[in-house]
Amino acid sequence: MSSHQTIAVLDFGSQYTQVIARRIRECSVYSKIYHFKTTAKQLQKDGVIGVILSGGPDSVLKKNAPKIDKKIFDLGVPILGICYGLQLMAKNLGGLVEKSDHREYGHGVLNIKTKGKLFKGLPKSLNVWNSHGDRVAAIPEGFKKIASTENCEFAAVANEETGMYGMQFHPEVAHSERGLDVIKNFLYAICKCTKDWSMADYVRDSIEKIRQTVGDDRVLLGLSGGVDSSVAAALIHKAIGNQLTCVFVDNGLLRENERQSVVDLYARNFNMDVRVVRAGSKFLGKLKGVTDPERKRKIIGRMFVQVFQESLKKIGDAKFLGQGTLYPDVIESISIDGSPAATIKSHHNVGGLPKNMKFKLLEPLRELFKDEVRALGAELGLPQEVVWRQPFPGPGLGVRVLGEVNSKKLSVLRKADAILHEEMVASDLYYKVWQSFCVFLPVRTVGVMGDERTYDNVIAVRIVESKDAMTADWARVPHEVLQRVSTRIINEVKGVNRVVYDISSKPPGTIEWE
16 A cells, blocks of 8 residues: 555554544545554654554553654654544643543533634534543643633644644544544645545455465355455455355354355356355354353354364365454454454454464455445445345354354244344335344243233344444334334244334444344
């Protein structure tokens, strides 16, 4: 990507670091995430034209808090500090940071005193999103206050002479009003970016990189039929053709009729080498008695690799394991490049892979968000039903059956989920939301059906709206749609007498229940 203008995002462990990078790319500017220990010399070598310091979970007042190479402030390129990044900038340049009287979390009102380049074209008052426990008590020499909130005097500061800016709120999250416009001002007005990066460039560069990485070797890819694995398969297939073999594992955790639909689409229409492995009994056997969600995810991840390795006896040897791993998978599962981000949950293709795995990983989507993957799929010519299919977790229904997983619970969940899918499509809502799915709850409730007492299972319906899966809000689905879904599930799915609707947002909840 050296031919493109690059904005460096230094990662101090914020769960929003990848969101910052994504927002930059939305502006047709290439962004690259660096570990917070990256030196000024490396950034200079890479030719970055601007630097953003991310937020983070630590306090700059702690002895072992993440630090920065101070020479970065002498690079002569614009720098924007966000939350922890602002506090770090202030502390290193002679300002004062102190513990706040109380944590400022959630919505706040930003009152802009001086618009300058950073707030050009914006109203004087904005609703913004805060998440911090420390505050800047005194700004460094040469800086001036340009905005404040009700609880933070220095909510935004600037040194226009050196091109250094800082803000205590998070412009990158959807909750911040006109946040993207603030980022655009930093990119276009301050860093002088020229919009020289596109998905077509990513396709071209990725194909070349895949060819160089794989050489004459073969790639085995687990094809689930979801957006991520489908786009990964299409991209790798475009790069190396018949050196790619797709393995569709029927792990017993699939939705209704999923195996046949995947085989029909990819083997017959895309002319890919797709092998089907039926391993449902093996997966369910390993999951017997397991209730902890992390254990389930790791077991499913290990089983996937074992099944791949066993399938080599019939398929032939392969050196690489292709996966549709995305940025959100990585940031939630493990710390990126050693950054201090807290682990939220292990994704089967990140945290569940055994250390003695014989494959080398090939993850061409690892730096992309879901909406970027959809754009990539469209660029590769994939049909709408693939590109805009709702996300489906790698562990499948294994993390949508809460508690122990067995075939009886899965059968109930499949039927309920199929009804929800039918109603979402019929209501023209399926492609308008991020995800819609059912969850089998490990509780039973009393009901009355046909004048008789019942004591049956509960299905939770989860429908969310999101842009990148890093944040999400529950969808305000018309009541009549929810009523049809509930009525049909209770009437048509034996063993269910209650349906509930999940109205939790992310954060604090996650999209999946496990």
